[in-house]
Amino acid sequence: MSGKTLIEAFEQTAYPLGGNGPRDIQVLKEAFEAVQGSLSSDMYGNGKVIEDFQNKMASVLGKESAVFFPTGTMAQQIALRIWCDEKGLKRVAYHPLCHLEIHEQDGMKELHHIEPILLADKDRLISLTDVQQLGEEISCLLLELPQREIGGQLPEFEELESISAYCREKGIKLHLDGARLFEITPYYERSAAEICALFDSVYVSFYKGIGGIAGAILAGAADFTEKSKVWKRRHGGDLISLYPYIVSSEYYFDQRIGKMAQYYEEAKELAAFYNECAGIFTKPEVPVSNMFHVYFELPEEKMVPILTSVFETTGVGLTAWLRNTDEGTCLFEISIGDRYANVPKDKIREAFRLLGEKIKEAAIS
């Protein structure tokens, strides 16, 4: 035992399994290498660099118009606000573990005074029945695909179509939290535009599977996106120059959009390695995107020395962090990107053999 923290041991591994690479300044440098210095900055939402990318993304998402935002937090609050204002009703529905509910310091409530109805239990997906049984009227239903906080789960596409049809019938706007939209296209075997066609408004992120620096797109009909620009200014998101994020988003989008099927296959392979080990399981058992959650049937305190030892012996980095649950287990999230393909398979097998042995020892002792 080395006394190292998990993150210290992870950072020294030769073969970290998740992600595209370190989040360092090289990410920016690489994206800008081939860009001409004389290219003009965008200016408060206008100019070729932002308009071209917005048009490209509108086309990818099959929407009339798209607006680049510094964050999804800003884009999604604004989307919900526009739909609430349109209906004159400040009530929406979303999953209990929705990003707006747990990661945004209640911005939607504090700034927009929108009341959310939490649909479904926190450990399962929203179903058509949940939507049909809504007791109160709402302006908008937000669906997150995949549902990140439960390991990245997805409803069947037919269920999604039924929810969409029901919402249209009832005059409920349907908004897609598509932070990881590109990552689910291989499972659904449908294009981003085909999935987005079920929704009135869509947010996508460029620093998840795409691996950009930061930034988001909000897309929908032109009257919707025009309103979103006014709110973007109000929120303080209408920067004079967003090109550092736009140029890098486009660079990594072009580089990785064709790799989503590969990441998905690799995620399934890695999840299988975990599920073969006694004392470990994944959620979902078979991933439906490039991400999943890994559960150990031992608490963090017991798992840290085991993992540290596996990292140091094999050079394979499984995770930089763990989080205890209330049930005496602990978990972490992994998203597959460029790195996984570069790790020799025998190294991965060695790591899992050792991990299995050490968990068995710990369970006996």
Add this chain to the structure above:
Amino acid sequence: MSGKTLIEAFEQTAYPLGGNGPRDIQVLKEAFEAVQGSLSSDMYGNGKVIEDFQNKMASVLGKESAVFFPTGTMAQQIALRIWCDEKGLKRVAYHPLCHLEIHEQDGMKELHHIEPILLADKDRLISLTDVQQLGEEISCLLLELPQREIGGQLPEFEELESISAYCREKGIKLHLDGARLFEITPYYERSAAEICALFDSVYVSFYKGIGGIAGAILAGAADFTEKSKVWKRRHGGDLISLYPYIVSSEYYFDQRIGKMAQYYEEAKELAAFYNECAGIFTKPEVPVSNMFHVYFELPEEKMVPILTSVFETTGVGLTAWLRNTDEGTCLFEISIGDRYANVPKDKIREAFRLLGEKIKEAAIS
């Protein structure tokens, strides 16, 4: 007459007089040239790259703590909201041409429901008397130094001290819109920290005189800046990575902070050239920073062909735009940066000689 628009003619001049240079991607490339690619990104407001710069700016501004924001729009709404919440009164006072009143799509009102009292007439500065004669209680007074929309004017420092003392006595928080704070230190012959000492909270910008890409700092006591981080998350301003703006802000800060006195002297010189011409005057007559407004006693329609001809004949670019006033005059704003020093003086004199002649001709005809 060439039929060119003013901006087209301006963009072809060899000697534009204002600013630091074109707002293009070279601004980013230059700032990142010497930075190691292995330097880690900031992560949601944490990490060396953001913390070091925040500490440096807290020290420059003489405040306990500082937080980097994507925009001043976001930083200032949040500052006012914190002061309003502290007093339990959602009312503030500021100048009628305050940025929050005219450039932010009413974000402060729409998102924070704060009511502003407009102090002073729109064509003059806020005085101590204005503050003393406030009919209603307020939580915070915002002063913009220099007052940009009236040419960049400043109260005498003693007036500022009196306003500050009065506000402290009355329990009114004083917030500085210091978008151009560094630019006024030569006129006041005081450091940024000495000026900020009169204020409870301060915002500064990095893409005015400093010439960075975008970004702002909000500074004050630590409990104030801690609260501002919560609101930054709520606004959608807590980006996973702000380093593209932070690294460039620091690079250009270091490069230009020592040049503010030079820009100020050059602004006075250029304003004198304008004021020597019949039919032209500047506001203020003698600049107190690197900026001022230029008024022509002819409307835009008459001035465009004159200016276009001066640009084409002399290669000196005076302005890319004009705006008509209600009084039959037209105006533009200029801010002096790196470019001015590189323009040969005889070129400038030639441009003003020709400008004077052409205005005289136009006045006769």
